[in-house]
Amino acid sequence: MRIRPRSLLTLATATALALTVLTAPAQAAPAPPAAGRLWHEVDPRPTNEEVARELRRIAHQARGRVDVRSIGATNEGRPVWAARVGHGPVRIQYITQQHGDEPLGTPAAIEFLRTVGVGNTLWHKWLRSRVTVDLVVRANPDGHVRDWRYNYDPTADPEYGERGKGYDINRYHDPAVAPEDNPATEAGHIQRAYAGFRPHITMDYHMQGRYVDEDGREITASLLWPTHPGVAPAAVNAAKQVAVVAQRTIDLVGGNVSQYPGGDYEGIARNAYGLRGSASVLLELSATGPEFEQAQIRSAYAAMLAVAQTAADGSLRRVDPARADAIPPRGEPVGTEIAADRAD
Template identity: 30%
Template sequence: MGDVAGCTLSTHSKEVRTVRKTFRTLAVSGALALAVVAGSAPLASAVGEGPGYGDNGQITTSRLTTYDQLVAFLKDQDARQPAMELEVIGKTVKGRDLHLVKYVTDPAKPTILYLTQQHGNEQLTTEGAMQFIKHLGTANSSGILDGVNILIVPMLNADGAMGDVNFPLDDYVAKGDRHLTRYNAEGVDLNRDHVAKIQPETQALHNNVMRKYRIDYMIDLHHQGTRAERDGKLVSGSILYPTTPNADPAVVQKSKQLGSVVFSSVDSTGWGHLGKYEGGSAETISRNGIAVEYGIATLLFEMRGMSDHYLGGYALGQRSNGYLIKQTVITLASTAAAIADGSIADADTTFWDSLATQNSRDGGEEDE
C-alpha cells in the first residue's frame, strides 16, 4: 500500500510541476511578446553592450512618459480593466498625486509590490511597468491574477522625474522636454529615507502601502551607471537581496529565490547579462530597511544607464531603451508568474554563490 501511495504521490508531484512550468512559460511568453512591442531592439542587442552617451550624440527626454501622461494612462487602464483598482496614496512635495495600481482579489494570496522611480532620473523601469500594467489587462494574464496579488507604485519621485525641483539642473545632460533628477524637490534621496521617513513621498509609501497591505515580496527597480561589468562584459543590470545583518535569514532566503527567478528569466535566456550589485547594509535603503521593518522579501534590480544625469557617463543613449524596457517587463511578468503558480518555492538559489559581483571599468558607480 505504501509503495502504491508513494507512486501516486510522485506522479501527482510531477503533474503539478508540469502544470506550473507550463503556466509560467505561457505567462512569460506573453510578456516577451509584449516586450517586443515595447521596443524594437533585437534579441542579439539585449545585453549590456548597448550604445552609451557618446555613441548616440545626445540624451533626449522627449520620448519618455511625462507625469501627466502617466496619470492619463493609469486612469484609462483603470476604466478598461475590471481587475485593476487605482488608488492615490499621497502627494509629492510639489503636490502631485502619487498612485498605487492594485490587483488584489484575495488578501490570503501572496502579494508582490513593484516599486519604480524612487530616483526621478531612472525612468525606463516605469516605462516597463506601464507595459506590464497593459499586459495584465489582457487574457494572457488571467491565470497570473488567480494566484497572486500585485501592487505597483509607478514614479514615486514624480517631482524629480519632471525636473520640478527647488535647485538648479543646468548641468544635466538631457535635451528635450525636461530634465530628470535623482532627488525629490527638496534635494533629498528618497532611497535614503526609509528609517526617518521625513519626505512626503516616503511617508505615502510606508503609511498607505507598506503598513496597509500584507506584502510578501517587493522588487525595487532602479538604474545605475553605464560602465558596470561582469566577467569582462558590460552588464544590462544587476541584482541584490537584503545585506543588513538584521534581516531575518528566512526573509533573505525568499529574497534570493526572487532573484533566482529574475536571473533565470533574464540572464540565462539571453535577454540580458546580470551581475551581483555591490550594495551596502544601511537600513535607510529600501532593500534593507523594508526587509527588516516588515519582514518582506526584497530584491534590488539596477538597470543599466540613467535617463539624465549631470555626469554624461551615467546617462545612456536612447537606442538602448528598447532592451531595458523589455528586461523590466520580463522581470515583472516572470516573478508574478512564479509566485502565482508556487514555483518560486523551488527556485534554486545556489547561483548566488558563483554570481560575480560587478565592477566598474572606470571606477565608481552611482549608489542604489
C-alpha cells in the same frame, strides 16, 4: 568595451526557459499567450501627465481588474500613483523611480499592468487568481520633472540628499521611523502603502551607470537582496530566490546580470522591507545608452512577469537561494563619467 545585447526572446519563451532551468512548477499553469510579450516600443520617459493618462486608460480597458489610486501627494502637489491588479494570496509590490533621473522601470510597470490587467485569457485569469500585485508607479514625480535624483524640498538640510534641493527618498525607509515623522515625503507614502498591503515580495527598480564583466561584456542589470545583519535569514533566502528568477529571466532575454555592491544601511528600501519580513530585492538597470533603452524596459518587464508567474505557480519557493551567491560581481565602469557611481 561595448557589446550589443542579443536579440530578445518572447516573454513566453523566456519564462518557460526560466522555469525549466530553475525548477519544475509546483502547480500547473496555463501557458502565457504570445500577446504577453512586450514587442512594441514605449516612451522611456513619459511625463507625469502621460503616466496618469495611461494608468486611467488601463483601468478603463481592464473593466475593474486594475485599481488606480494616489497614495499621497509630493511637496509640489503631484500625485504619487499606485495601481493594483489581481486577487490572489501571494502579494507582490513593485516600486519604480524613487530616484527621479532613473526612469526605465516606470514604463515597464505600466506595460506590466496593461498585460496582466487588460488581458483576459485563461493565463491572465489564472495569474490574477494566484497573485495580487501592487505597483508604486514613479515614486518621485517631482524629481522626474527636474531630472534629478532627489525629491523636491527647498527646506531640506538632509543627511542623505542635497541641501536646498531635496531628500534621497531611498534612504528614508527605516522601519523605526513612522511615516508621519519621515522627512522624505514620498518615502512616507511608500511606507504607508507597504504597511497597508504587507507584501510577501518587494522589488525596487533603479538605474546604475555602465559596467563590463571580467570578459568585457557589458552589464545590463544588477541585483541585490537585503544585506542588513538584522534581516531574518528566511527573508534573505526568499529575496535571493526572487533575485535568481529575475537574473535568469533577464539573461535569457539577452541581458547580462551582475550582483550589485550595495550597503547595509537600514533606510535603503531593500534592507528596510527585508527587516519587515519581505523578500526584498533591488534591481538596477544599466544606463546602456538610448539605442538600448527599449531592450532595458523589456528586460525589466520580463522580470516583473517572471517573478509574478513563479510566485503564482509555486516554483519560486523551490529555487535554490544559493544560486544568488553565484551571480557574478559587477565589473569595471565604462568611461570616466561614471567613476563615482550612484548607490541604490
